[in-house]
Amino acid sequence: MKAALKTAKGDFEVTDVDRPKIPKPDWVLARVRVAGICGTDLRHWKKEEPELVHKIMGHELAGEVIEVGSEVTNVKPGDRVVIETVLGDDTCDWCKIQQYNLCPHLYEVRMETVSRAFAAYVVGPAKKFYKLPDHVSFEEATLLDTFSVCMHAIQLSGIKINDTVAVxxxxPIGLGQLQLAKACGADVIVTDIVESSLDLARELGADLVINSQKEDAYQKVMEFTHNRGVDIAFECAGGPSIATTIAQATTFTRIGGKVLMVGGFDPGTTPLELEWQRIQMSEIKLIPSASYAYWGIYPEMQMCLDLLAKGKLNAEKLITHRFSLDAINEAFETAQDKQKTHAVFVALTI
Incomplete structure (x- = not known):
């Protein structure tokens, strides 16, 4: 099958590799139709990472079931599906209670199986394959991984109707967070430094957008909240800007409020210069949010699929660029250079 393999210098080489085979009777083989490039993927772009050389990357994908194991009952060949790529070892204490997003072996397990979106075929346990309604496209479904990350953060936040929120x-994560917060009945402020992304946030219902490079974001937030601060701030930028954006989030947040850390940290230590005395004396809660899994009896991906199918989440507006797998390096360059390309979510047709 065709696949994009990470090279020693951190970009991709498209080549032919062996097609995966179904290893267990409750597993499924699917043909990948669309994959997405997310912020996590971009943090690996053009980085020399010897442990990832010749590996297939990517974890946002939708496709068509090709073959099923003898014990599979929830999907059949020909079904259109979105594929959840958060897969733990199924043996640890966290997996046993459906908190597999916290599995100590999460990444090593998922990257050997379902988390291989940049290839023509993928295998995984049947429970990770969700049937798509006819009116939900493969492209739209590819954003469900993003929306599920946002859903998990929403659940952890304890958001209430009429709350004021900063994103x-x-x-894609921030715009998903905006949509879910609006669905919960909150007023939402969105900050960024890319004007085209802020225009899209406004289209998706943001009550206030702030270009934090051109405006005094703190002053604007305080004006909007009558000098109280927001009830909840969602840090959704992550990566190299996180030291700045976590600090911003804490200053935006009111006494007794919450900061959700949704954007991803790079490995190793990240120095954070925060106003710890104010955080402590204000009892501002810093809440890490890691990927997604179940919330109670409900899979968070299924919850997002239901909302998308009902028209309560808009995925189509977030898809700004489309490339073939052969053009994956151009696609990554486009996704990286948002100021110039106005990219939000870049889709790859496999």
Whole structure:
């Protein structure tokens, strides 16, 4: 099958590799139709990472079931599906209670199986394959991984109707966070430094957008909240800007409020210069949010699929660029250079 393999210098080489085979009777083989490039993927772009050389990357994907194991009952060949790529070892204490997003072996397990979106075929346990309604496209479904990350953060936040929320970062995660917060009945402020992303946030219902490079974001937030601060701030930028954006999030937040850390940290230590005395004396809660799994009895991906199918989440507006797998390096360059390309979500047709 065709696949994009990470090279020693951190970009991709498209080549032919062996097609995966179904290893267990409750597993499924699917043909990948669309994959997405997310912020996590971009943090690996053009980085020399010897442990990832010749690996297939990518974890946002939708496709068509080709073959099923003898024990599979929830999907059949020909079904259109979105594929959840958060897969733990199924043996640890966290997996046993459906908190597999916290599995100590999460990344090593998922990257050997379902988390291989940049290839023609993928295998995984049947429970990770969700049937798509006819009116939900493969492209739209590819954003469900992003929306599920946002859903998990929403659940952890304890958001209430009429809350005031700040979303820092208007990439796919931030724009998903905006939509879910609005669906919960909140007023939402969105900050970013890319004007085109802020325009899209406004289209998706943001009550206030702030270009934090051109405006005094703190002053604007205080004006909007009558000098109280927001009830909840969602840090959705992550990556190299996180030291700045976490600090912003804490200053935007009111006494007794919450900061959700949704954007991804790079490995190793990240120095954060925060006003710890104010955070402590204001009892501002800093809440890390890691990927997604179940919330109670409900899979968070299924919850997002239901909202998308009902028209309560808009995925189509977030898809700004489309490339073939052969053009994956151009696609990554486009996704990286948002100021110039106005990219939000870049889709790859496999």
């Amino acid at each position: 820092i970062g208007a990439g």
